[in-house]
C-alpha cells in the first residue's frame with residue numbers, strides 16, 4: 187500500500203545573515219492512511235519545521251531538499267500554486283496555539299466555511315451549513331450558534347475543535363497536529379486527543395501527532411518517530427518502541443537506560459544538552475550524551491537502519507539488548 | 515453603550531470649557547484694539563471709540579465678557595461678526611462645507627495612496643518596492659505644503675494650463691469645475707496624511723502578517739492575495755481606521771494654510787481674515803466649532819473601532 191505520506195531524506199536549511207543553518211539533516215518517516223504517527227523529541231529538534239516543510243508553509247529563507255510524497259505524489263517538484271491547492275484539501279494542519287490560530291475578525295463558521303468554498307466550490311450558504319455540520323461533528327454543542335460566534339467568545343478547547351473541524355472539512359489524506367494540546371488543560375487535552383482518534387477512525391485520515399509527551403504517544407500513536415537534533419533517531423510501532431527501544435536516546439527518554447533516574451523522569455534523566463545546530467557533532471549527534479558511546483559513533487553518523495522488521499534505529503550499537511545486558 | 519456614550523460626552527465638556535477660556539484669554543493678548551480697527555476713519559474720535567466699546571461690551575471686565583459670551587454660546591448663539599454684522603453661525607455654516615469638501619477629497623486621496631502603499635511595503639518588506647514606498651512617505655511628510663502647492667500651480671496651471679490656479683466653485687453649482695478647483699489643494703493637503711496612513715498601515719500589516727491566524731489561512735490553501743487582503747488587512751485596519759478619523763480632523767485644521775495658497779474661501783480664509791480684523795466673535799466661533807468637530811470625529815473613531823473589532827462589539 188502506498189503510504190499516505192512518505193518523507194525521504196528531508197533536509198532543511200535556513201539562510202540567515204548570509205549563512206545557512208541546517209536544521210533538518212536527512213529526516214525520513216512514513217505514515218499510512220488511518221494511522222497515527224507520533225513525532226517526539228525535545229524542543230528545538232525540528233518537529234515543527236518538518237511539519238511545515240511537508241505543508242509547504244516555511245518562510246522564504248528556507249531551502250528544502252529530499253522527497254515528500256503525499257499518497258505517492260512528489261510534492262517538492264510541484265509549483266507553488268499546485269502546492270497551495272493541496273493545502274486544506276489533501277493535507278491540513280492544526281497548531282499548538284488555539285488561542286491565536288483563529289482569525290479574531292471572522293466567526294468560527296466563516297473560517298471553517300472558507301476552506302469548503304475554496305476547495306469544494308460550495309457557495310456561501312452551503313459552505314456555512316456544511317461548516318455547522320463539521321462543528322457538530324467535532325462535538326461542539328449548539329454548533330449553529332457557535333458558528334456565528336467570534337474566536338474570543340470560545341474557550342481554548344472549543345477553538346481547537348474549530349481548528350480540527352476546519353482541517354478535516356475537506357477530508358484530507360493527511361492531518362498534521364503540531365502539539366495540539368500543549369496549550370490546553372489536562373482534561374481538555376484528553377478530549378481533544380480522543381476527538382482526533384475518533385475523527386481518524388471515521389475519515390481514514392493519516393495523522394501526524396507532534397508532541398513531546400510520551401504519555402500521549404503511548405495512548406494515541408500507532409507508530410513513533412523519535413527525533414534528535416534535526417535527525418530521526420528511531421522509528422517503530424509504538425508498542426515495540428516502548429517495550430524495546432533501539433536507540434539510547436529513546437531509552438533515555440523512557441527512563442529505561444541503566445544507571446539513569448527513575449522511570450518517568452523522562453527528558454531530565456539524560457545528562458548533557460542538545461547540540462548547537464551551528465556546530466553539530468561530526469558523527470552521531472547524540473554521542474556526547476550517550477552512555478554507550480564508542481569511537482565509531484564520534485567518527486561517522488549512523489544511518490537509519492532496520493534492526494528488526496519495521497523497527498528503524500540510527501545507532502551504531504543497535505540492537506541494544508547486548509549492550510544493555512552488559513551495562514546492567 | 516448609552517452609558518459609554520454619556521461618559522465620553524461627559525469627558526469632553528471640561529475640555530471644551532478650558533479651550534473656550536484659552537481662546538478668550540489668548541486673544542486679549544493680541545496686539546491691536548478691535549474698537550480702533552472697527553472705527554476706521556473715525557479712529558481718532560474718543561467718543562466714537564467709547565461708543566463702539568460700550569456696544570460690543572468691551573468696556574466690561576474680561577471675565578464678564580467671557581460669561582456673557584459663553585452663556586450665549588450654550589444656547590447656540592455664537593453672536594455676530596463685528597465687522598460684517600452677520601451671525602457667526604451663518605458664516606461658519608457657509609464656509610464649513612467648502613473646507614469639508616477639501617478635507618474629504620484630501621482624505622480620499624490620502625487613503626487611496628497611503629493604505630495600498632502601506633500594504634505593498636509590508637508584503638514586500640525589505641525589497642526595492644518597500645524602500646520606494648518609504649521614500650514616497652518621507653517625501654509626503656517632509657515636503658512643505660506651500661512649496662508643493664506652488665510647484666503644482668506652476669506645473670499644472672501655469673505651464674500646462676490644465677487646472678485653474680486658484681478660486682473655488684461650489685460643488686452643487688458645477689461639480690466638474692468644483693473638482694478642478696479643489697483637486698490640487700486636496701492633493702497637497704492629502705500627501706502628509708497619506709504618509710502617516712502609509713506608515714501605520716505598514717506597521718499594522720507587518721504585525722498582522724506575523725500572526726498565527728495568517729499561517730492558519732495559508733494552511734487552508736488560500737491564495738496569498740486573500741491571505742493579505744482579507745485575513746491580515748481586516749485586522750490591520752482596526753488601528754488604522756481609528757487613526758484615520760483623527761487624521762481627518764487634522765486635515766480640517768491643516769486646510770487653513772492650503773486654502774491660503776489656492777485662495778479658497780473656506781474655514782481657513784474665514785479665520786485668517788477674522789484674526790487680522792480682530793473680529794473676536796468669529797475667531798472664537800470658528801475655533802470652538804473646529805474643536806467640536808474634532809471631538810465628534812474622535813467619537814466616530816471610537817465607534818468605528820468598536821464596529822470593526824468583534825472583540826469589543828460582543829464584549
Ligand SMILES: Nc1ncnc2c1ncn2[C@@H]1O[C@H](COP(=O)(O)OP(=O)(O)O)[C@@H](O)[C@H]1O
Pocket residue numbers: 200202209227228229230231232233234235236245463
Ligand atoms: N524561521 C526560522 N529561521 C531560522 N531558524 C528557525 C526558524 N524556525 C525554526 N528555526 C530553528 O529550527 C530548529 C527547529 O525548530 P522547531 O521545528 O520549531 O523545533 P520543535 O521541535 O520544538 O518544534 C530550531 O533550532 C529553531 O531555532
Ligand SMILES: [Mg+2]
Pocket residue numbers: 233234235364365
Ligand atoms: Mg514545535
